[in-house]
Amino acid sequence: MIGRLAAIAGTLTLCLACCAQEASVREEPPNLHGSHQLDPEGVTEKSVIRDYLESWKSMRQALDSNQASQLSPYFAGTAKDRLADVITQQAKMGIHTQYVDRSHDLQIIFYSPEGLSIEMTDDVVYDEQVMQGGNTLGTQTIHARYLAVLTPGDVRWMVRIFQPEAGSANAGDETSIKGPGGRTAR
Amino acid sequence: MRIHRICVLAGIVLGAPGFASAQAGALNLPASVRAGAAFTIPTSGSGKATLYIVGPGQVLRRDVDLGTPLEFAAGDLYNAGRYVVVLTGGASDVGQLEVTPVPKPSNIAFLAKPSRLPVGLRGGISGTAYVFDAYHNLILNPIPVSFDLTNQSSPEQKTTADSHNGVAWTEMNSAERQGKAKFIARAEGVEVTRIIQEVPGDPCSLTMTAKPSGKEVELQTQPIRDCSGNPVPDGTIVTFTATYNGTQTTADVPIKQDTARVEMPVHPGAVISVASGVVAGNEIRWEGRP
Numbered sequence: 001m002i003g004r005l006a007a008i009a010g011t012l013t014l015c016l017a018c019c020a021q022e023a024s025v026r027e028e029p030p031n032l033h034g035s036h037q038l039d040p041e042g043v044t045e046k047s048v049i050r051d052y053l054e055s056w057k058s059m060r061q062a063l064d065s066n067q068a069s070q071l072s073p074y075f076a077g078t079a080k081d082r083l084a085d086v087i088t089q090q091a092k093m094g095i096h097t098q099y100v101d102r103s104h105d106l107q108i109i110f111y112s113p114e115g116l117s118i119e120m121t122d123d124v125v126y127d128e129q130v131m132q133g134g135n136t137l138g139t140q141t142i143h144a145r146y147l148a149v150l151t152p153g154d155v156r157w158m159v160r161i162f163q164p165e166a167g168s169a170n171a172g173d174e175t176s177i178k179g180p181g182g183r184t185a186r
Numbered sequence: 187m188r189i190h191r192i193c194v195l196a197g198i199v200l201g202a203p204g205f206a207s208a209q210a211g212a213l214n215l216p217a218s219v220r221a222g223a224a225f226t227i228p229t230s231g232s233g234k235a236t237l238y239i240v241g242p243g244q245v246l247r248r249d250v251d252l253g254t255p256l257e258f259a260a261g262d263l264y265n266a267g268r269y270v271v272v273l274t275g276g277a278s279d280v281g282q283l284e285v286t287p288v289p290k291p292s293n294i295a296f297l298a299k300p301s302r303l304p305v306g307l308r309g310g311i312s313g314t315a316y317v318f319d320a321y322h323n324l325i326l327n328p329i330p331v332s333f334d335l336t337n338q339s340s341p342e343q344k345t346t347a348d349s350h351n352g353v354a355w356t357e358m359n360s361a362e363r364q365g366k367a368k369f370i371a372r373a374e375g376v377e378v379t380r381i382i383q384e385v386p387g388d389p390c391s392l393t394m395t396a397k398p399s400g401k402e403v404e405l406q407t408q409p410i411r412d413c414s415g416n417p418v419p420d421g422t423i424v425t426f427t428a429t430y431n432g433t434q435t436t437a438d439v440p441i442k443q444d445t446a447r448v449e450m451p452v453h454p455g456a457v458i459s460v461a462s463g464v465v466a467g468n469e470i471r472w473e474g475r476p
Contacts, residue, residue, distance in 0.1 A: 033350050034314075059242065078322055082243050082265055089245040097240055110350075113312035113357055114299035121351075128270045130240050137238065138272035138280035147326065147351055149316065161316070161352075162242065163324050164268050166218065166286040 233276035241269035287323035386416035392467025430456035
């Protein structure tokens, strides 16, 4: 029975992982409150969104494998430091985290006049699954409006601030937990 | 299709009430806590358990005596964000916790550009201020940010803007007079200063005189100023050109103490001109005497 339950838990993990491959992405037209306009060809906008979505992949991999080195190309400053600290702590505690982003709704809201920073919002839905080895300790589906500040690096835009707006989570979040004896409940 | 079936199966199994933990719901989480503030999570039941608070900003683990409130001291959880809270071991529960920034500014990241520019440029200076709390969380509710640009020899420029999604910005003119300007961003007692070097612009006009000096001609400009009356910096290059019968002789001379001066051979009947950058000065036809 326990073996069967472990298999089911494994299947859930597989399911979350497979669903992770296909996050839907919606791009809203920029709504800038700064004086600096994006180029009309949309080159900057495309680059920023591409690099931001890549940063999610990098974050997913880093937090799942507890490898901070995976953050380097896409994160800088405070965002990178915080994620690196999380990875260090997770490794010490013997846990790792699987983030599965289901959807992103993106909009650029600020381009600083000197061109050194871009701010965007991401109305994102993702699953966060806390794991210990192969066991799931708990899963939550989170719907939040994240705010990201990106600054230009040598070859790409890098996420420097990554923070949800207060009170932006929805109330209908799903929950699943792993109960005593390896059982999983929802 | 097969994957979809597996997902559905997993969903049905997880939804089955028979798998619900007898002690699920052992946590009573606050909806949100302020970054760095002390808080308590009441627990129910009995026995030992382990609690994890996990998010992209921070991770905490605590041993729990079920039935006893779990105390978190000030400064334990300080990074703003959404956290998953998992209770495991003697009881199981999971929930979410939101950590919000402290609404009082403690730090400003101030991007000012450029660090050096000519005087008299409209909208030539820009400043962007990101406002953070003591834990370097971006404060997202509006905060008034004032920007001051002061240069000892020019009137102060001052403006205030409310931050929007954590950021406030401004554009200002460079002063009419050269000098070091202090560019200050302030928010509720926190201030950050950047120094902007305001330098003279291009020469406004160039006027030279010529007089014999032995076998050569001494050429010297009047004091060179920009259009705001600032002396153009030493080292700025002035070019003197003598043209005679289609042949040109040139001398590039740095400004020294407001003027440029050179002695060069000039054939009688030659036309001498002077220029610096895009500014051309007067012309003199040299007849062998002033």
